[in-house]
Amino acid sequence: MGLISGQQYIERINNLQPELWIDGERVTGKLSEHPALKGIMKSKAKLYDLQMREDKKDLMTFQNESGERSGMAFSPPKTKEDLEKRRLAFQEWAKTSGGLLGRSPDYLNTILMTFTQSADLFSSQDPDFSRNLRNLYESAVQNDYSFTHTFVHPQVNRGRFFFDLSSNQIAAHVKEKTDDGLIIHGARLLATQGGLTDELIVFPQGGIVDAPMANAFSIPANTKGLKFIARESFDYGKTHFDHPLGSRFDEIDSIIVFDNVLVPWDRVFFYENLKLANELYLETSFYPHTIHQVTSRCIVKSEFILGVIQLMVNTINIGGYDHVQEKVADVIVGLEAMKAFVLSSEMQAKVDRWGLMTPAPEPLFAAIRYYAKIYPMFTDIIQLLGASGLVSIPGEKDFNSPIKEDLEEYLQAANAGAVDRVKIFRLAWDLTMSAFGSRQTLYEQFFFGGPLNLAKMIYQNYDRSESTEWIKHFLSIEDDKGNSE
Numbered sequence: 001m002g003l004i005s006g007q008q009y010i011e012r013i014n015n016l017q018p019e020l021w022i023d024g025e026r027v028t029g030k031l032s033e034h035p036a037l038k039g040i041m042k043s044k045a046k047l048y049d050l051q052m053r054e055d056k057k058d059l060m061t062f063q064n065e066s067g068e069r070s071g072m073a074f075s076p077p078k079t080k081e082d083l084e085k086r087r088l089a090f091q092e093w094a095k096t097s098g099g100l101l102g103r104s105p106d107y108l109n110t111i112l113m114t115f116t117q118s119a120d121l122f123s124s125q126d127p128d129f130s131r132n133l134r135n136l137y138e139s140a141v142q143n144d145y146s147f148t149h150t151f152v153h154p155q156v157n158r159g160r161f162f163f164d165l166s167s168n169q170i171a172a173h174v175k176e177k178t179d180d181g182l183i184i185h186g187a188r189l190l191a192t193q194g195g196l197t198d199e200l201i202v203f204p205q206g207g208i209v210d211a212p213m214a215n216a217f218s219i220p221a222n223t224k225g226l227k228f229i230a231r232e233s234f235d236y237g238k239t240h241f242d243h244p245l246g247s248r249f250d251e252i253d254s255i256i257v258f259d260n261v262l263v264p265w266d267r268v269f270f271y272e273n274l275k276l277a278n279e280l281y282l283e284t285s286f287y288p289h290t291i292h293q294v295t296s297r298c299i300v301k302s303e304f305i306l307g308v309i310q311l312m313v314n315t316i317n318i319g320g321y322d323h324v325q326e327k328v329a330d331v332i333v334g335l336e337a338m339k340a341f342v343l344s345s346e347m348q349a350k351v352d353r354w355g356l357m358t359p360a361p362e363p364l365f366a367a368i369r370y371y372a373k374i375y376p377m378f379t380d381i382i383q384l385l386g387a388s389g390l391v392s393i394p395g396e397k398d399f400n401s402p403i404k405e406d407l408e409e410y411l412q413a414a415n416a417g418a419v420d421r422v423k424i425f426r427l428a429w430d431l432t433m434s435a436f437g438s439r440q441t442l443y444e445q446f447f448f449g450g451p452l453n454l455a456k457m458i459y460q461n462y463d464r465s466e467s468t469e470w471i472k473h474f475l476s477i478e479d480d481k482g483n484s485e
């Protein structure tokens with residue numbers, strides 16, 4: 001099969017019936033008709049339809065080993081041109097949502113592709129485990145599966161690194177090993193799109209110290225005992241006019257509960273294995289390939305934000321002011337810097353030990369750290385430029401009511417009629433101030449681990465030896481006794 005249509009995606013998830021809880025109720029019936037989910041499922045379905053289009057075939061897909069077409073994110077890059085192709089495919093999908101769908105399927109398909117290319121690493125515990133990963137990858141490629149994932153333990157007590165081994169372990173852990181597989185019990189954070197994908201993939205967080213939690217596996221979203229507990233939906237059932245973004249792109253985020261879930265042995269990639277849990281991220285090209293997808297999307301998102309800002313500026317005619325130009329320039333600098341980071345990573349790409357053409361990690365780590373810093377600035381700029389315009393935004397019903405003429409008169413702008421002006425400012429509000437918009441700001445700062453962790457990784461991995469040698473040479477210092485590197 002290789003590729004599925006949007007309708008096939010919707011039917012498959014409707015048939016799966018995962019245990020998804022929203023607002024104290026288990027979702028029954030078709031997920032695609034649930035008020036909280038129908039917007040995002042429709043948007044996701046459009047991604048599948050897009051990659052099936054004949055005119056997008058070369059851009060969005062590649063020929064898999066069975067000779068069929070599959071989504072580009074599954075393709076293992078072998079050349080720098082392949083990396084460029086991957087970027088362009090990521091960006092084509094991102095354009096459908098202005099980069100606001102953080103977890104479009106290409107994110108986890110990239111992760112699965114990367115881990116699978118390094119599958120031999122997983123055979124150190126059991127040769128079958130690397131085969132399990134390859135099998136999953138092959139069926140994902142054949143069936144165009146989508147995944148959600150959870151890497152993080154519940155936020156109960158961050159005073160210690162992770163939980164002690166007590167009788168009341170909260171974080172999901174191996175409770176028992178049986179002939180059939182592992183019994184997993186406990187909770188995990190935080191599955192964006194939890195319940196809206198075919199599979200849940202579980203990997204341990206790096207730096208873990210408790211063996212019962214050092215597990216990696218993937219299970220179908222409807223596995224018995226697996227619960228997705230979603231936050232309140234930010235799709236409040238409003239029209240696209242009123243909530244242009246929340247009504248389309250709210251991905252929902254779910255806490256995952258494993259209630260004595262059986263993970264069959266043929267779905268296990270490793271278990272209770274601290275060595276593999278800690279090697280996984282260093283020995284594979286997980287970081288560069290995943291961040292390559294992320295930053296390609298962030299470029300599109302920045303272009304979208306720039307477009308919104310410039311339309312606000314034009315609409316109320318504030319582009320002549322110096323500070324407005326400075327603010328717009330700051331957004332342009334952010335956008336151009338992101339493009340440069342990604343291109344630099346592709347130019348410096350090298351083949352990794354698993355044969356994958358891998359973008360250079362240094363510019364990508366810089367990009368993801370930088371974006372977490374500038375994204376709140378983008379939000380701020382929109383608020384500082386929009387001012388009261390961001391709350392003078394009557395809804396669609398107001399424009400269809402007896403006060404319509406008042407609105408058209410008093411909400412007109414220098415360069416737009418009232419309706420267009422409100423459309424633009426509502427978009428800016430939904431991007432930055434609504435529940436949907438503020439979650440976007442949180443997302444860009446945390447979805448890839450906290451900003452502090454990213455900074456620490458950069459500090460610990462960036463090679464500064466040439467710089468320090470240069471300074472030592474300049475100062476004629478022979479022996480550096482410093483121990484900070």
Ligand SMILES: Cc1cc2nc3c(=O)[nH]c(=O)nc-3n(C[C@H](O)[C@H](O)[C@H](O)COP(=O)(O)OP(=O)(O)OC[C@H]3O[C@@H](n4cnc5c(N)ncnc54)[C@H](O)[C@@H]3O)c2cc1C
Pocket residue numbers: 103149150151152153154155158189190191192193253439442443446447448449450452
């Ligand atoms: C919108 C959103 C979507 C997400 N989607 C997913 C997803 O799909 N899949 C997934 O696996 N994860 C997802 N995440 C989770 C994400 O990976 C975590 O938020 C991130 O790793 C940070 O962990 P935490 O939220 O538990 O924060 P915490 O680690 O609890 O941090 C809270 C605060 O405490 C500080 N802190 C904690 N520990 C330390 C320490 N040791 N030293 C110094 N300071 C410390 C942090 O810096 C931070 O300021 C998502 C998060 C968000 C916000």
